[in-house]
Amino acid sequence: MSLLGVAAKRIVTADPARITRENPLGVVENAVVIYDERSISWIGPRGSAANVPIVDYGDRVITPGLVDAHTHAAWTGSRHDEYALRMAGADYRAIANAGGGILSSYRAIESSSEDAIAETLAARLGRMAELGVTTCEVKSGYGLEPDGERKQLRAIARVGKQANLPHVVATYLALHALPPSAKNNRDHYVLRAATSLVPEFASAKLASFVDAYVDENAFTVEEARIVCESARRHGLGVRLHVGQFTDVGGAQLCVDVGARSADHVEHIDAKGIALLATHGIKAVLLPLASFTMRQAPPPVAALRAAGVGLVVASDANPGTAPSESLPLAMALAVRLYEMTPAETILGATRLAAASLGLWGGGLSRPRGALAPGARADLVVWDLPHENAILQPWGTPKTCLVFRDGQPIAGANRG
Numbered sequence: 001m002s003l004l005g006v007a008a009k010r011i012v013t014a015d016p017a018r019i020t021r022e023n024p025l026g027v028v029e030n031a032v033v034i035y036d037e038r039s040i041s042w043i044g045p046r047g048s049a050a051n052v053p054i055v056d057y058g059d060r061v062i063t064p065g066l067v068d069a070h071t072h073a074a075w076t077g078s079r080h081d082e083y084a085l086r087m088a089g090a091d092y093r094a095i096a097n098a099g100g101g102i103l104s105s106y107r108a109i110e111s112s113s114e115d116a117i118a119e120t121l122a123a124r125l126g127r128m129a130e131l132g133v134t135t136c137e138v139k140s141g142y143g144l145e146p147d148g149e150r151k152q153l154r155a156i157a158r159v160g161k162q163a164n165l166p167h168v169v170a171t172y173l174a175l176h177a178l179p180p181s182a183k184n185n186r187d188h189y190v191l192r193a194a195t196s197l198v199p200e201f202a203s204a205k206l207a208s209f210v211d212a213y214v215d216e217n218a219f220t221v222e223e224a225r226i227v228c229e230s231a232r233r234h235g236l237g238v239r240l241h242v243g244q245f246t247d248v249g250g251a252q253l254c255v256d257v258g259a260r261s262a263d264h265v266e267h268i269d270a271k272g273i274a275l276l277a278t279h280g281i282k283a284v285l286l287p288l289a290s291f292t293m294r295q296a297p298p299p300v301a302a303l304r305a306a307g308v309g310l311v312v313a314s315d316a317n318p319g320t321a322p323s324e325s326l327p328l329a330m331a332l333a334v335r336l337y338e339m340t341p342a343e344t345i346l347g348a349t350r351l352a353a354a355s356l357g358l359w360g361g362g363l364s365r366p367r368g369a370l371a372p373g374a375r376a377d378l379v380v381w382d383l384p385h386e387n388a389i390l391q392p393w394g395t396p397k398t399c400l401v402f403r404d405g406q407p408i409a410g411a412n413r414g
């Protein structure tokens, strides 16, 4: 494929080489991005690349493709009935104990074929691409039993091969909830995940990461540690749900097992924040979940002051974050978490990619920012400024969404 170019009034690069205090997103004005299907070759002033066919998008804004670093997007079924119960005052944990919540999605996955899960996920990722997402992490965790987890991960892998959808990063969510068969046998359940399923999914290349839900009413630090240590031994990365309802020492666990991200952290103390900062572990913040659960925000000011990298993700799932819209999560990050627009955009592009191992560390062809050598994952927004992605809420207009230099969504795709 030969070189092509896209030009616009504002190019948000998110490139550390261009970022300054005054220009926190590394914006270049009146510029052109030159790329082919492998990578971006050059970014410079409009009109300066005379030999390359360039499409000029006028006064619009171009950003890196959005990266959703935490989703449960491979679900089937619907949990509208528990929402009505919760709004009537029922507590999430009471709903879970009565067989709703994750167990309701477990039954939906149990009765869905691999084909049906893949079809539902592909359609969902297509809708996410329309909202500017070019990379999406997708967790299993509704299969619960080995066959169900395998089925979910295979469906995710199949969809991940489709070049016309966002790039997919698969995570085996090994400890999410106990299936009914393991109610009285949790030690066996945890050990089987660590000694049998982690090695199987690693060697079949069905997952890049392993995750566990560490909280008072979920799994303990010690249970998660067994599974995470197995993940590391088998060459997989670790990302963890910690501190959603209670701080049970998740930050220390993240350090001990070399996690790339600590996700949720609505509850984390000063010592935990210092640990994340010292070890370069990203905090993946999930405003749609805390909003749905009527929770107070995580301690964003303290995380920022300590220098913890802040990522914003959708947590897309059918119960506690019932939305596919990363832009809606970004809007809530600004409105509810008091993150700045620039922090939020960085947290949904380059920092999110870094949390998935797709940016940094001398990686060739990284994702998450517009820079020479990076993949051409970018969005031409039908908007005059990057802050207009954050307001109006949830449905910003895309003109064209490119993944690896190919259009995958947007009104001007055809």
Ligand SMILES: [Zn+2]
Binding pocket: 070, 071, 072, 241, 315
């Ligand atoms: Zn989650």
